[in-house]
Amino acid sequence: MSFRDFHGNQETVTRIREMTARSRFPHAVIISGPEGAGKFTLAQMIAKSLNCLEQPRHDGLADFCGHCSNCRRIAQADDLDARFAEAIETRDAMREADKRDSRILIQTHPEVLLVPPDPPQMLIKVGQVRQVIDSVFYKPVEARRKIVIFTQSAFMKEAANSLLKVLEEPPEYATLMLLTENPGELLPTIRSRGVTFTLSALPVSELEAALSAVRTDLKPAQRELIARLANGAMGRALSFKLEEYVSARVHGLTVLRSAVAGGDHSELFKVTETYRAGADGREQTDRLLRTLYALLEDLLVLKSGTPELVRNRDIQGELGRIAQQVDFDWIVQAAQRLNEVERGMRRNLLRSLSLDAFAVSLEK
Numbered sequence: 001m002s003f004r005d006f007h008g009n010q011e012t013v014t015r016i017r018e019m020t021a022r023s024r025f026p027h028a029v030i031i032s033g034p035e036g037a038g039k040f041t042l043a044q045m046i047a048k049s050l051n052c053l054e055q056p057r058h059d060g061l062a063d064f065c066g067h068c069s070n071c072r073r074i075a076q077a078d079d080l081d082a083r084f085a086e087a088i089e090t091r092d093a094m095r096e097a098d099k100r101d102s103r104i105l106i107q108t109h110p111e112v113l114l115v116p117p118d119p120p121q122m123l124i125k126v127g128q129v130r131q132v133i134d135s136v137f138y139k140p141v142e143a144r145r146k147i148v149i150f151t152q153s154a155f156m157k158e159a160a161n162s163l164l165k166v167l168e169e170p171p172e173y174a175t176l177m178l179l180t181e182n183p184g185e186l187l188p189t190i191r192s193r194g195v196t197f198t199l200s201a202l203p204v205s206e207l208e209a210a211l212s213a214v215r216t217d218l219k220p221a222q223r224e225l226i227a228r229l230a231n232g233a234m235g236r237a238l239s240f241k242l243e244e245y246v247s248a249r250v251h252g253l254t255v256l257r258s259a260v261a262g263g264d265h266s267e268l269f270k271v272t273e274t275y276r277a278g279a280d281g282r283e284q285t286d287r288l289l290r291t292l293y294a295l296l297e298d299l300l301v302l303k304s305g306t307p308e309l310v311r312n313r314d315i316q317g318e319l320g321r322i323a324q325q326v327d328f329d330w331i332v333q334a335a336q337r338l339n340e341v342e343r344g345m346r347r348n349l350l351r352s353l354s355l356d357a358f359a360v361s362l363e364k
């Protein structure tokens, strides 16, 4: 791995690498961008390049070797979701008394601290920031720089105020990075202390080009479909599970057709019957709901006379036929009902029944 493996937003990445090469990397940075844009991947790359023992240069720009002991230890946290799940599991296994004081932090290298939002509220809490403060004022021993990465920017108020104190006078050797989908969520006083790097959503053509380099197993039409469905996010495009999506879409279309046609719902019931309770069923239902939203969006786009924006391009004919049978109000109502199904599921209402009810309630 190297900075050259980062897809998209090359101007921003080059700026970062120039700053790093001149040892001018700021003490506080905000990396903003939509979900899947690669904010965390980039932050990890920065952490490695600042602390790599070999510090290779490519075209005069900073990079990292990927195999020295610092790079390797930092890379153990590349799979953030897995490390996060482990941290939660460890806390869940604690005695009640200890649990209360335990804060979720991830540290695979002694000088690199990752701070994810703390469940169940999924906010960064003051206890976490206090631990950052405890650690950040100790000079790094095993690396040049002390690095803290806040993986999201939803801070509890007191936590944000504590963070501000660190940002006002960060130690010379420290770099704090805040990752955010929405910089407006951060206190203006925090924003003004950091340098902001923005990762923007990528055009479909750029996603397609990246996909054609790595997903040679896919047909061009499939790559185009993924590029359109990825919402400008390279991470999402590269890890997109097309087969799963297409099978959820087959079900989504059955639900929509059943809702539009009314009357006989046997096909619908055959589909919804397969949605069971439990974690698997939950994931399957989540996928179906997300797919239904995407299909409704396409119907809306068709109704608005902007077919070039349809994302499910490969089934545009079928979507066109459905669009002819419904009006704006129906689509809006369907989106609202879908939202109710989603909320019902969070309260653990029976999945299959709420999906049936969804379709039946939209009958024309």
Ligand SMILES: [Zn+2]
Pocket (backbone or CB within 6 Å): 051, 052, 053, 054, 055, 064, 065, 066, 067, 068, 069, 070, 071, 072
């Ligand atoms: Zn290295």
